[in-house]
Amino acid sequence: EPEVTQTPSHQVTQMGQEVILRCVPISNHLYFYWYRQILGQKVEFLVSFYNNEISEKSEIFDDQFSVERPDGSNFTLKIRSTKLEDSAMYFCASRLLAGSNNEQFFGPGTRLTVL
Amino acid sequence: GNSVTQMEGPVTLSEEAFLTINCTYTATGYPSLFWYVQYPGEGLQLLLKATKADDKGSNKGFEATYRKETTSFHLEKGSVQVSDSAVYFCALSVLQAAGNKLTFGGGTRVLVKP
Numbered sequence: 528e529p530e531v532t533q534t535p536s537h538q539v540t541q542m543g544q545e546v547i548l549r550c551v552p553i554s555n556h557l558y559f560y561w562y563r564q565i566l567g568q569k570v571e572f573l574v575s576f577y578n579n580e581i582s583e584k585s586e587i588f589d590d591q592f593s594v595e596r597p598d599g600s601n602f603t604l605k606i607r608s609t610k611l612e613d614s615a616m617y618f619c620a621s622r623l624l625a626g627s628n629n630e631q632f633f634g635p636g637t638r639l640t641v642l
Numbered sequence: 643g644n645s646v647t648q649m650e651g652p653v654t655l656s657e658e659a660f661l662t663i664n665c666t667y668t669a670t671g672y673p674s675l676f677w678y679v680q681y682p683g684e685g686l687q688l689l690l691k692a693t694k695a696d697d698k699g700s701n702k703g704f705e706a707t708y709r710k711e712t713t714s715f716h717l718e719k720g721s722v723q724v725s726d727s728a729v730y731f732c733a734l735s736v737l738q739a740a741g742n743k744l745t746f747g748g749g750t751r752v753l754v755k756p
Contacts, residue, residue: 531685533685558742560743560744562744562746568748569731569746569747569748569749570686570731570733570744570746570749571746572743572744572745575742575743583743618685618686620686620744622742625742629742630688630691631688631742631744632688633678633685633686633687634685635683635684635685636685
């Protein structure tokens with residue numbers, strides 16, 4: 528069964544450093560998402576991406592964040608200058624088509640620890 | 643805006659006990675409702691969904707009914723197993739042009755003891 532994959536599973540970085548979290552969505556999916564979950568808190572939407580552009584972003588997704596689909600298979604989330612409060616589990620998801628009937632498939636997550 | 647409220651955990655049960663996790667929502671527009679499950683060390687998996695009022699979603703013995711009048715989508719299972727130990731998330735999505743983001747509740751950790 529096709530699945531969403533994410534690398535690395537755990538990333539440790541120093542405050543102020545740039546990190547890139549990588550995701551490989553399911554191959555024929557068209558909509559891509561990043562969510563995050565700070566430890567003990569709810570899963571929060573960050574950004575959605577369709578047709579090579581951001582379709583929606585949350586207040587969390589400020590200028591420090593960017594997303595890219597560089598090669599037609601990977602979908603990356605870049606944090607330009609990490610802060611302590613960026614420590615969280617980051618989930619990538621993909622969906623085949625639009626519409627609430629259509630399931631979002633989630634990856635296993637990348638745990639980001641900012642020291 | 644959209645929001646989801648679910649009961650806080652942890653919920654600790656014995657095997658074969660009845661499980662209920664309450665979930666209520668507020669939404670602008672007509673939402674679809676979901677339950678996701680997160681097993682230890684894994685990502686989020688869709689457990690069940692319902693897209694309109696009075697629909698019942700079901701999977702793996704779990705059920706939830708979309709109640710528009712009470713804005714609720716409570717999750718139930720009649721007889722839990724140890725393997726049901728996980729974190730359960732209620733979520734909604736409202737059809738819109740911008741991509742149907744999911745809005746999640748805070749999650750409920752369920753621990754089933756043998």
